[in-house]
Amino acid sequence: MAKVKVQQDNIIELRGVKKIYDDVTVADVNFAIKRGEFVTLLGPSGCGKTTTLRMIAGFEKPTEGQVLINGKDVTDTPPHKRPVNTVFQKYALFPHLNVYNNIAFGLKLKYVKDGEAKNKLGENCDVYRKLTKAEIDEKVKNVLRLVDLEDYGHRNVASLSGGQQQRVAIARAIVNEPEVLLLDEPLGALDLKMRKDMQIELMSMHKKLGITFVYVTHDQEEALTMSDTIVVMRGGEIQQIGTPQKVYDEPANAFVADFIGESNIFSGIMREDFVVELAGRNFECVDKGFKKNEPVDIIIRPEDIKIVKPESTKRTFEGVVETCVFKGDHFETTVLMNDFEFLVHDNVECKVGDNVTCYIKPFDFHIMAKSRIINKIDTYMWDEGVVEICGGRFPCNSTLPSDTPVSVEIGFKDVEVFDDEEDGIIGGEVINSIYKGNYYQCIIRTDDHYDFFVDTTDEWLKGDRVGISVAPEKMSVVEREEKEDE
């Protein structure tokens, strides 16, 4: 019995839902949304968050998997039969209708239950009728009052300001009393001040209406402010699901840490339980259970690093101040220690070149396993001394004959990146770049959709096309066994 109840608590469930466009997986998600929650799908553009929302609304059909609303499979249900309403990114208010008629649009199409009657076979069946003019009028007036636009009913939608259009779009959706309100970056077109006001209004509306909100945004601050639960997405996959607090304090991986709030992200080595090596020194931490000498990512929030007096007993490391900028309510200081840059937010003003002592609580070293420690590609030999990788032919030191199945391993540091795509053997797009204290870790996606992890001292801009090549001696090519003969 209890189990049934738990299932009913989930208003939306996405089970193994995949969306594939032209062989590219744009979304591969599996999660549930509780009734009454304010859930935010958060991620950079192209992460699949809008596609996921559109699959819930019914505008996109998943290539695989099921979408359940209220426990019912709605994968094949058209949008107009789903108990959800959407607030569109650019509002999509009907330009040929005034504010009143825009809001009344859904109501005029709606059928409500109106008692029961016997059909020809003598069975009881529900009778449906359209809403009367008076009922529609009452609902529209109520919702106009809710969004503070009582006197705007007769107005042409084009004559409204961005914020007012936004309110009409919300009113048009909630007047239908949906069980779920889907919002696709609804505040993207508003200026900062308006956006802040609308955030608060949306939150109070969520409380008042008591329905489930699914909100899509790329703005991490918006997500942290408004949501009960955040779903962080990247490259079509969910990176982390959790409360704002949890996602901020305990990011699941370096990507989440980098995307949400500012952070110091370093590569380190877990020497043993509770000891992590970073920048050539060992530090105390609270994490255990990693393999001995396992490479890890270490995340430290800038506000968790304190600048303390040199004589303080609570001290973690000493460094030299590189920059110090006042940011209104704190100083943003970069401290250089053993060539690694630490970003510090504290209310202590420092002079450039000063020696300072810093303290980090062991608890504030967030340690997570690396998602990948080496680039490994299963491929085939093109010819003796040449291996094919993502459609390019790379010279290598292997003498295996052509068409031999091989595994190629390339270290992050051994991938050479070129400004000009033509200078590399293959081309790719920089999809991510994270600063790790004294170098950048980039992810370069080739045209074959393989992601190369690259450690480089240069900063590459997201979205840039670059060339990639690898020196033959830096490549390890090993013959592999094919799993299945084709």
Add this chain to the structure above:
Amino acid sequence: MSKMKLTRRAFSYPYILFMMIFVVLPLVLILVNAFMANGELTFKNFVNFFSDGSSIHTLLISLAVGFITTSICLFLGYPIAYLLTKRKSGRYMVLLFTLPMWVNFLLRTLATKEIFQALNMPLGMATVIIGMVYNYLPFMIMPLYTSLSNIDKSYAEAAQDLGANSLGVFLNTTLPLSVPGIVSGITMVFIPTISTFAISELLSDRMITLFGDSINLKFTQDMYGVGSVMSLVMIILVILSNVLMSKADKGTKSGGAV
């Protein structure tokens, strides 16, 4: 700054000159001719035209042909344009529909006549209307296609989201949002149809004379006065239908009832 303005304005002089010679001057000549008979100022030409039953009859027939042709073009053209916007290849398919316009319209009409005769179809009202539709259908499809393909897809999605099935989406969003296209399609077919000449003459073996043909006839018979009056009537009709159409266009934008 003032120099700049002068030079820019200079580019418009050739056009203004052209307009004066080929648009304003002829209009003035028509106006003068309409009020002149035997070298004196008079209303005689108007009296001649409005008391001549056959002229009025021609006018009414022309309006009827225009109305029927426009209706057929709209009912044929709208579904075609709508279907074309649904396909990716629509942009190129539209070119196919406008392909007949590349052939000179006299040649085209003569060829149509040959086809009718080969099919043993009696030339008359039916053949005239078929010929008109054939000639003017592209002028209906083009503006409809442009206006339909410019409708943002999000409107249809919003309507679906609010509970409209596909018919509801069409009736409540696509159709009202394509009214500007319908209006310009109608204008582009109706006005040329009532003023065109040669098509009806050729396709009905001179049995049906439309207004355009009879203006042509009057001028070739040196009846400049009555011809000019008829041209004036034509101009007034054009202005009238333009006013009506722009009113219909505005009515949809101001956001009245559904």
